[in-house]
Amino acid sequence: MGLFNKLFGKNKTYSKPQEPEHAVIVHFRYEMDSLEPLYQLEDTLEKHINKEGVGEFDGHELAMHNNDNCFYMYGANAEILFKAVKPILEKSNFMKGAVAKLRFGPPEEGVKELEVKL
Numbered sequence: 001m002g003l004f005n006k007l008f009g010k011n012k013t014y015s016k017p018q019e020p021e022h023a024v025i026v027h028f029r030y031e032m033d034s035l036e037p038l039y040q041l042e043d044t045l046e047k048h049i050n051k052e053g054v055g056e057f058d059g060h061e062l063a064m065h066n067n068d069n070c071f072y073m074y075g076a077n078a079e080i081l082f083k084a085v086k087p088i089l090e091k092s093n094f095m096k097g098a099v100a101k102l103r104f105g106p107p108e109e110g111v112k113e114l115e116v117k118l
Helices: 003-008 036-052 078-091
Strands: 022-028 056-061 069-075 099-103 113-117
Touching: 022 078, 036 056, 036 069, 036 078, 069 078, 078 099
Parallel strands: none
Antiparallel strands: 022 069, 022 099, 056 069, 099 113
């Protein structure tokens, strides 16, 4: 048996089992001059998602005219992930009227999606 096999084992796999890539993508308007509230909400969401173990916060995308901005979150179950973040989103003034798209599977044709207005 070689050195690497002794250290790491012969047939071990180190990749995570593939889970369905569900998503929660929140589309919102952002009309504030400062980005600080956006970054504070992003930080709160990321910490809460990690603490609850329901997925990951992947970041945001801001449009030049602030009319189609997005937060991206992914996990094994879009419904559980959304239930975890919904109360936090609803507390934010700039999330009023936002639309969360819950995608129940990978980003491909025919995957079930649900839109929820905040």
